[in-house]
Amino acid sequence: MKTTSTWALRAVVLFYLGVLIGLPVTFLVVKALGHGFGPFWSEVTQPNALSALKLSLEVAAIAVPINAVVGVGAALLIARHKFVGKRVLDTLFDVPIAISPIIIGIALVLAYSKIGWFGAPLTRYGIKVLFSPLGIILATMSVSLPYVLRSILPVLTEVGEDQEQAARTLGAGRFRIFWNVTLPSIRWAVLYGVTLTIARTLGEFGAVLVVSGNITGVTQTLPIYIFDSWDQRFDVLGSYSGALVLALISIGVLAILAALKRREKNLLVDFA
Amino acid sequence: MPTDSLVRPTPSTLHSSPTQSGWRRVGSRLSLPFLMGGGGALIVGYLSIIVLLPIAALISHGLSIAVSTHGSGWAFWHWHVSFGFRAFWTAVSAPGSRSSIWLSLWLSFSVAAINAVMGVAIAWVLVRDRFFGRGFIDSVIDLPFALPTIVAGVVLLAIYGPSSPIHVDLFETWMGLMLALLFVTLPFSVRAVQPVLASLDLESEAAARTLGAGGLRTFFSIVMPSLWPSVLSGFGLAFARAVGEFGSISLIAGGIGRTTTASYYIFNLTAGFLWVDAAAVSTALLAISLVVLVTTNVVSRRFQKRLL
Amino acid sequence: MSISLSHLTKHYAKTHAVQDVSAEIKHGSLTAILGPSGSGKSTLLKLISGLERPDEGTVTIDGEDMTHVDPRHRDIGFCFQHYAPFRHMNVAKNVAFGLKVRKRPKKEIDERVGDLLSLVKLEGKAKSYPSQLSGGERQRMALARALAIEPRVLLLDEPFGALDAVVRAELRHWLKELHGQLHVTTVLVTHDQQEAMEVADQLIVMRAGRVVQSGNPLALYESPATDFVHEFLGPSTVFEGEVTRPHDLELVSVHLGQVKGRITSIVSLGFEAQVTVELSDGTSTWVQLSRNELSAMGLRVALLVGVRRREDVDG
Numbered sequence: 002m003k004t005t006s007t008w009a010l011r012a013v014v015l016f017y018l019g020v021l022i023g024l025p026v027t028f029l030v031v032k033a034l035g036h037g038f039g040p041f042w043s044e045v046t047q048p049n050a051l052s053a054l055k056l057s058l059e060v061a062a063i064a065v066p067i068n069a070v071v072g073v074g075a076a077l078l079i080a081r082h083k084f085v086g087k088r089v090l091d092t093l094f095d096v097p098i099a100i101s102p103i104i105i106g107i108a109l110v111l112a113y114s115k116i117g118w119f120g121a122p123l124t125r126y127g128i129k130v131l132f133s134p135l136g137i138i139l140a141t142m143s144v145s146l147p148y149v150l151r152s153i154l155p156v157l158t159e160v161g162e163d164q165e166q167a168a169r170t171l172g173a174g175r176f177r178i179f180w181n182v183t184l185p186s187i188r189w190a191v192l193y194g195v196t197l198t199i200a201r202t203l204g205e206f207g208a209v210l211v212v213s214g215n216i217t218g219v220t221q222t223l224p225i226y227i228f229d230s231w232d233q234r235f236d237v238l239g240s241y242s243g244a245l246v247l248a249l250i251s252i253g254v255l256a257i258l259a260a261l262k263r264r265e266k267n268l269l270v271d272f273a
Numbered sequence: 274m275p276t277d278s279l280v281r282p283t284p285s286t287l288h289s290s291p292t293q294s295g296w297r298r299v300g301s302r303l304s305l306p307f308l309m310g311g312g313g314a315l316i317v318g319y320l321s322i323i324v325l326l327p328i329a330a331l332i333s334h335g336l337s338i339a340v341s342t343h344g345s346g347w348a349f350w351h352w353h354v355s356f357g358f359r360a361f362w363t364a365v366s367a368p369g370s371r372s373s374i375w376l377s378l379w380l381s382f383s384v385a386a387i388n389a390v391m392g393v394a395i396a397w398v399l400v401r402d403r404f405f406g407r408g409f410i411d412s413v414i415d416l417p418f419a420l421p422t423i424v425a426g427v428v429l430l431a432i433y434g435p436s437s438p439i440h441v442d443l444f445e446t447w448m449g450l451m452l453a454l455l456f457v458t459l460p461f462s463v464r465a466v467q468p469v470l471a472s473l474d475l476e477s478e479a480a481a482r483t484l485g486a487g488g489l490r491t492f493f494s495i496v497m498p499s500l501w502p503s504v505l506s507g508f509g510l511a512f513a514r515a516v517g518e519f520g521s522i523s524l525i526a527g528g529i530g531r532t533t534t535a536s537y538y539i540f541n542l543t544a545g546f547l548w549v550d551a552a553a554v555s556t557a558l559l560a561i562s563l564v565v566l567v568t569t570n571v572v573s574r575r576f577q578k579r580l581l
Numbered sequence: 582m583s584i585s586l587s588h589l590t591k592h593y594a595k596t597h598a599v600q601d602v603s604a605e606i607k608h609g610s611l612t613a614i615l616g617p618s619g620s621g622k623s624t625l626l627k628l629i630s631g632l633e634r635p636d637e638g639t640v641t642i643d644g645e646d647m648t649h650v651d652p653r654h655r656d657i658g659f660c661f662q663h664y665a666p667f668r669h670m671n672v673a674k675n676v677a678f679g680l681k682v683r684k685r686p687k688k689e690i691d692e693r694v695g696d697l698l699s700l701v702k703l704e705g706k707a708k709s710y711p712s713q714l715s716g717g718e719r720q721r722m723a724l725a726r727a728l729a730i731e732p733r734v735l736l737l738d739e740p741f742g743a744l745d746a747v748v749r750a751e752l753r754h755w756l757k758e759l760h761g762q763l764h765v766t767t768v769l770v771t772h773d774q775q776e777a778m779e780v781a782d783q784l785i786v787m788r789a790g791r792v793v794q795s796g797n798p799l800a801l802y803e804s805p806a807t808d809f810v811h812e813f814l815g816p817s818t819v820f821e822g823e824v825t826r827p828h829d830l831e832l833v834s835v836h837l838g839q840v841k842g843r844i845t846s847i848v849s850l851g852f853e854a855q856v857t858v859e860l861s862d863g864t865s866t867w868v869q870l871s872r873n874e875l876s877a878m879g880l881r882v883a884l885l886v887g888v889r890r891r892e893d894v895d896g
Contacts, residue, residue, distance in 0.1 A: 006488060007402060014398045015410075017391055021456050022416055025428040028438065032431050067319075075316050090317075096324050099566055101517025103536050104555040107543060108327035111334045111552055118330050143323045197419070204421025207519035207536070211543050224423040224520070231427060231524060244427040251419040258419070259412040476665035479632050480723075483652045483659040484679035484730060494678075498669040 026248070033245035036238065044242035053226035054246075056134065060222065061202040064141045069195050072149025077183070079150075080157040094147040105143050106211025109136065132214035137222060140208035145201040152194030153187050160186050193261045200254040204247065223247060334549055335556030336361050364553035369529070373538035374558065380447065380534065381515035384454040385462070385508045392462030392507055393470075393500070399463075400470045418460040422520025429453050430524045445527035450534065453521040458511035465507025466500065469577075473499055502573035509569025513562045582643045582733040582766045583608040589628055589638035591621075598624040599635070600790035606783070611760045611767045613781035613798075615774060617813070621790040622770045623738055629768065630736050631655050643733065655734075658727030658765075662739040664719040666711035672698070672722050673707040679730035697725040700759075717748040728763070735767040741776065749773075753780050774814050778802070786810050818866045820888065827869035831891050832856065832878065838887015842866075844880060856880060858888055 034041055044050065078084075079091055097105065111117045114131035115124055123130065130136040168182045184191075206224040213220035221229065223243060230239040332338070337357025364370065399411055417425065429452060433443040443449030473496065481491045519536040526532040529541065535558050542551035584606040591599040599621045606612050614622040627633040629640055631652035639648045647655055667675050673694050680690045698704050701721040711719055720740055727735060740756075741749040757780050760767055771777050777784055778798050785795040794806040805811035808824045818827045821840065835841055842860035854875040857867045868888065870878075880886070 010394060011398055011402065011404065014391075014395050018395070018410065018413065021452070021459065022413055025425070025432055025456070026416070028432045029424075029428045031438075071316055071319055074312050078313055078316065084313075090320075093320055093324060096328070099513045099517075099562060100559065101519060101536050101539075101555075103519050103540050103543075104331065104517065104559065105327070107539070107548065107551050107555055108331035110543075111548060112327040112330035116548060118326070118333075139323065143327070146320075146323060200419045204419075204424070206421060206423040206523075207540070210519075211540065224421050227427060228423050228520075228523065231430075240427055241431070244424040247421050247424045248428075251416065251421070251424070254419050255412050255415055258415065259408070474663075474665065476661045476663060477667060479652075480659065480661060480665040480726075481667075481678070482632070483630060483657060484726070485653045485682040486678075487653065490682065495667060 029241065029245055029248055033238075033241040040238060041242050041245070044239045045246060047239070049221070050223075050226060050239065050243060053221045053223045053243075056137070056221065057203050057223040060134070060138050060141050061199055063138055064145060064202050065195060065198050068142060068145055068198050069149050069191070071146075072194060073153060073184075073187075073191065076150050076153040076157050076187075077179075080154060081162065094150050097144050097146045102140075102144055102205065102207030102209075103211055106140055106208040109139055109143065109208070109212055113139070131212060132220060134220060136212040137209050137220060140212045141202050141205050144205050144208050145198045148197040148201060149191065149194035152190045152197065156187050156190040157183075189261050189264050193258060196254055196257050196261070200251060203250060331552050332556050332559075335552035335554075337549070337553075360549065361553045361556070364550040365557045367550075369533070369538055370535075370554050373533045373535045374554070374561075376447075376531075376533065377516050377535035377558070378561070380450055380454060381512050384451060384458055384515050385511040388455060388458050388462035388511050389504050389508045392459070392466050393504060395459075395463050396467040396470050400467060414460055414463050416460075417456050417458075422457065422518065423523070425453065425456055425521040426524040429456065429521065434525065444525060445530065445532050447532065449525040450522050450532055453525055454515045454518055457518055457521050458514050461510040461514055462507045465510060466503050469500060469503040470496075502575075502577040505569050506573040509566050509573070512569075513566045516558065516562050584629060584643075584734060584766065584768070585639075585641040586625075586629070587639045587641070589625070589635045589640070591624055591628060591633060591635050597621075597790045599628065602638070602787075602790070602792050604785055604792060604795055606766065606768060609764045609766055610783050611757070611769065611781050612783040612785060613777035614768065614770045614785045614787060615772070615777040615813070616787035617772055619789070620787040622772075622787050625787070626736050626738050626768065626770045629734070630657050630659050632659070656730070656732050658730065658732035658735045660720065660723045660727055660735075660737045660740045662742045664711070664716075664723045664743075666719055666722065668711055671708050671710050672703060672714070675711070675722055676726045676729050678726060683730065693729060697729055700728075701725045715748075716744045717752055720744070720752065724759075728765075732765065735765045737767065737769045739770055739772070742771070742773075749776070756780060778814070786813065788813075816869065818868075819864065820866050820890070825890070827855070827867050829891055830866070830868040830888055831874075832858070832868055832870065832880070833887045833889060835885045835887050838889050840888045842886060842888055844882050844884050844886060847875075847880060847882060849875065858886060860888070 075090065075094065079087060110131055113119050113123060113136070117130075128135065130139065164182050164186065165178050168178045173181070204224060205222070206228065209222055210225060210228070213222070213225065224247065227240050227243040227247070230236040230243065337355075337360045339355045339357070341353050341355075365374075395414065399407065399414075429449070430444070431437075432439065433441050433449055433452060435442055435444050443452065477495050478491050481495045486494065517536060518534075519540065522532075522534060523537065523540075526534065526537055529538075533541075535554065539551050539554050539558070542548075542554065586602060586604045586606075589599055589602045590597065602621075602625060614625060616622045624633060628635050631640075631647065631650060634649065639646055641647065642655065652659075667678065670678070676694045676697055677690050680693060685693075694707070695704075698707055701724055703718060703721055703725065706714065706718065706722075711722065714722065723740075737756075741752050744752065753776055756769075769777075769780065781798055783796070784798045784801050786793045786801065788809055794801055794810050801810060802814050805814060808817075811817050811824045816827050817824050818830070819825070820830060832838075840860060842858040844856055845859045845865070846857045848855045848857075849872075852872060854870045854872065855867050856870060856875075857865060859865050866888065
């Protein structure tokens with residue numbers, strides 16, 4: 002029944018979303034491409050911009066697989082085993098989401114930089130954390146930690162052990178069970194988690210800002226570059242252009258997530 | 274419903290999903306490709322490096338914790354642990370610190386509250402209503418989550434800043450901060466409520482209708498009692514997120530002044546290499562966020578169970 | 582309060598849930614709408630209640646056209662298959678809900694709730710929560726809740742479907758008694774023909790969205806209009822090309838029967854026995870015998886027998 006209250010609610014919601022999300026996205030496109038595609042492209046292909054993009058991608062290439070493996074491993078532990086401190090392990094993964102990225106950055110500095118706890122032993126081995134790509138990688142791994150775990154865990158729990166046990170009675174070994182039975186049952190969830198991790202990794206700003214020291218060309222990831230363009234150099238177009246690139250990546254990510262959601266829905270219906 | 278909890282991985286509230294009750298927890302012998310001992314140790318080691326040790330270092334520096342031994346021997350009863358409370362308090366109660374913490378708290382509270390209401394409205398439209406483009410809107414809700422915070426900052430400044438095309442200048446205003454925070458916390462509020470709303474028993478609402486209750490009455494008497502734990506949980510998440518938010522407000526906040534939030538204040542301390550002070554204020558902020566998050570989590574989980 | 586349904590039609594997507602249904606429900610009666618799942622009976626009930634609106638046709642309650650009236654204003658009580666309890670309210674508050682909505686004074690509400698709880702035999706459970714009640718108790722609570730507003734019509738959607746057999750039988754009996762006491766026009770939807778036969782004084786049989794036959798239960802049982810009704814309302818078998826009741830057939834010595842066959846199985850159910858016979862023309866039929874008949878005839882599998890209708894002997 003489409004009553005007036007239905008339409009009123011729709012109007013309120015659409016207005017709110019329009020102002021909050023629709024408007025900003027539209028204007029970003031307008032601002033970035035307002036002067037034509039040419040200037041946008043030259044901004045995007047500037048050496049500093051490109052090296053920022055490169056660094057972002059490199060960091061992602063390291064952080065994402067590690068967090069994916071850790072996420073899958075931890076999910077298996079939590080879903081399939083009983084042990085002391087299980088709850089603690091589970092909660093630990095939530096910490097990065099609940100904390101400000103700035104604070105994460107500071108925490109890393111106070112643990113691993115020259116002035117930190119492990120500063121002395123690390124510098125002796127020439128491992129530099131502050132103002133270096135290594136620090137950025139650590140920071141990025143920290144903030145993007147939970148996404149894979151949180152995506153997989155509910156599915157792993159819901160699917161249950163029956164299939165794995167059946168495989169065991171049929172003689173399959175541990176690895177085969179994992180590879181042929183467990184992993185396929187959670188594959189869409191894994192993809193979902195990995196996609197979110199990638200988005201987070203590419204977009205991380207606060208923690209990296211603290212740890213990296215913002216050295217152009219060396220420790221600037223793309224988000225830092227965007228910030229720097231605006232804040233330090235008032236290079237507005239450079240900022241918008243970089244922002245549009247990241248926004249497009251995010252929208253791409255969203256589209257993938259939406260498609261995966263639909264797949265997962267179909268898959269789960271089988272288990273019902 | 275697992276699918277909906279997939280929609281957004283939010284902290285442990287996922288585990289209160291009703292589907293879990295039917296599944297038996299087995300401490301089984303069914304093993305992993307790597308030994309549980311070995312793999313588990315690796316994971317714990319990794320978490321220590323990435324999360325535990327840094328946080329410990331932060332708190333230790335923030336509270337100026339010093340551990341020394343006195344007397345002979347290394348046994349722990351010879352240890353002496355001291356807190357540098359004075360240093361901590363000085364950093365935290367500095368005027369800049371106090372005003373920024375206060376600003377963060379009331380801003381985050383307001384934003385979490387507004388989005389708690391809007392979150393329910395949006396979730397309602399997404400779950401109960403059917404219209405063209407509903408799936409699109411559903412995906413769009415995740416945009417603030419997938420979008421880098423700095424991009425959000427740039428974009429919000431573009432519309433609501435000095436060169437605003439609609440002539441709305443919110444640069445260095447609380448309103449500007451609020452818009453940024455509303456944007457960033459929206460997905461948390463919606464996704465906390467959405468799956469619970471979707472799993473509600475429609476028969477109860479139909480029963481209320483036959484007994485004479487109108488739309489609003491049914492909503493407050495029948496729907497909300499089942500829904501409020503998840504709304505509260507969403508509130509806690511949104512609050513924690515808002516308190517910690519940096520990227521999206523870093524530009525619209527302008528310089529130090531009335532619009533300096535706690536995160537920005539702390540960042541400025543690090544820019545000036547005042548690490549210990551930064552650690553102190555961070556620890557204070559952490560404590561507040563933790564209290565709010567744990568409280569809302571515990572309360573919401575307790576009442577969520579009772580209704581099932 | 583009589584109900585008059587006229588040419589009701591309702592479809593969902595491509596299927597017609599209810600197709601051109603017309604029926605009269607007498608004031609004070611206990612009518613059962615009976616049919617297999619998917620026959621549209623629940624939809625029909627929802628149309629009567631107003632929880633669904635028809636695409637065509639009218640619903641008239643007590644002479645007033647209620648087709649487009651909101652369920653809130655139809656003065657009906659509705660009970661759901663899964664009870665739809667208000668989980669966060671205790672039993673007393675559940676039952677009181679309709680009265681609270683109508684803003685009755687507290688004293689009146691308390692009194693009425695007390696009376697109703699006695700009526701449904703839940704006196705001691707006023708402060709309990711639905712989760713603490715058994716299925717049967719929850720349904721009784723739901724009934725009390727629906728009756729609290731003194732509805733003109735009571736609608737029950739497969740009310741005992743989720744309960745086990747013993748409880749179901751008890752509640753059936755109890756419902757019939759309650760109806761005898763209160764005389765509220767009651768419409769009950771069920772797929773259980775035994776339930777319908779036991780409880781109702783008027784039957785409406787539905788199939789694939791249409792009414793196949795309606796009337797007095799016994800009349801329908803004895804004179805079913807179609808094979809479907811025959812089969813749905815009671816045990817059926819085919820004999821001499823007709824759909825027949827197994828207890829209308831009997832077995833005789835192979836020389837006496839015109840139709841001959843061989844026994845293929847004997848199932849003894851204690852109070853009765855079902856004997857399956859493969860006939861000379863290749864078809865199979867089964868006959869219902871009493872315990873005494875079975876033991877008297879000394880039947881066994883593979884025996885040749887004659888099959889005939891019982892009436893033939895008297896006629």
